[in-house]
Amino acid sequence: MDRIRSIKLIIAESNPVFREKLFSYLANEEDFEIKAQASDGKEMVKLCSELKPDVAILDAIMPGLNVIDTIKKIKESSSNTAILIVNAFNSKPRVLSILKAGAIGYLSGDTRNNELAEGVRQASKGEMVLETSTVMDLIRDYVIDKNDLGSKKELNQREIIVLKLVAKGLRNKEIANYLNICERTVEAHLYNVFGKIGAHSRTEAVISGVRQGWLSTTDIF
Numbered sequence: 001m002d003r004i005r006s007i008k009l010i011i012a013e014s015n016p017v018f019r020e021k022l023f024s025y026l027a028n029e030e031d032f033e034i035k036a037q038a039s040d041g042k043e044m045v046k047l048c049s050e051l052k053p054d055v056a057i058l059d060a061i062m063p064g065l066n067v068i069d070t071i072k073k074i075k076e077s078s079s080n081t082a083i084l085i086v087n088a089f090n091s092k093p094r095v096l097s098i099l100k101a102g103a104i105g106y107l108s109g110d111t112r113n114n115e116l117a118e119g120v121r122q123a124s125k126g127e128m129v130l131e132t133s134t135v136m137d138l139i140r141d142y143v144i145d146k147n148d149l150g151s152k153k154e155l156n157q158r159e160i161i162v163l164k165l166v167a168k169g170l171r172n173k174e175i176a177n178y179l180n181i182c183e184r185t186v187e188a189h190l191y192n193v194f195g196k197i198g199a200h201s202r203t204e205a206v207i208s209g210v211r212q213g214w215l216s217t218t219d220i221f
Contacts, residue, residue, distance in 0.1 A: 006033040007124045008053045012044035012070075013037075014063050018109070022057065022086070025113050032120065041065025049077035054124045060087035060094065060106075071101040082123040086116065095134060099203045105129025127169040128203050135207075153196040160214050162189040167206045167219045 009032055013019035019037060026032050035051045038044040041062040048056055056074055060067050071083050083103040095106050104123050107116060108131065119129040155163065165175045172190070176183040190205075197212065199205035209215040 005031065007031055007055060007120065008051070009034045009055050009057060009120065010044065010047050010051060010053045011037045011057045012039070012041070012062065013057075013059045014039055014061065015059070018059075022116075026057075026117070026120070029117050029120075032117075039063075041067065041070035044070055045073045045077065048074045048081055052078045053081055055082045055084055055120050057084050057086055057120070058103075060085050060098065068097060068101045071098065071103050075102040082126065084119060084123045084129055086111065096204075100200050102201070104203075106134060107131060108134075122169070126171045128206070130203065155193060155196060155214055159189050159193050159196075160209075162186060163193055163205060163209050164215060164219050166190070166202050167209065167215055 009026060011019060011022050011026070011034060013022060016039070019039070023034060023037060027034055035053055036047045038047055042064040044056065044058065044062070045065065047053075056078075058067060058070060062070055065073070067085070074081055074083060082105075085098050085103050085106045087106075087109050098106055104126070105119060105128055107119055107129065111119070111131070122129050161179070162175060165178060170178065172183050172186045175186045179186070190202075193199070193205055197205060197208045199208055206215065210219075
């Protein structure tokens, strides 16, 4: 029988009750391996640097080091670690800041257990993890810096197609296979897309794509 690939996790949660709740549920998932737990941002950065987990699950409000700096430092020392924020505090501007910092997703604290587990699996594969309501709120409230409006350029047809596939959660290799092009070409298209619309992440690019009219809400996921 084929062995199930374990997804290595580290959990960081300042509230010990919620941390134990997360651990108790996730530890029962056959394909999850919880390598360590942390109670503050500095400890989480250290653990991620040493253990290089597939997914780091963070509270949005971290003592010792704020969540934005924690995300950035984790990505500096463990660039392949996907960072998933799980917290009941669901302020839309904060969500956008977290995504810009390098997190791959954000789930509210009342997310159902099975949805959390699936979110972890998606994050481990490099897919965006956002609740539909959060995506819609971000699209509705996303504000483009007025200083950047003059630099916005139109996307060509191939760039729009690539952006639509990103919105569906496809990774670069999957996009390349779907379009029958090489992965480097996909990377070049995304580089152009990010530059034209002033995006710093795939999530931000998708949100901006909807705002600009290149994508519709039905193109997402």
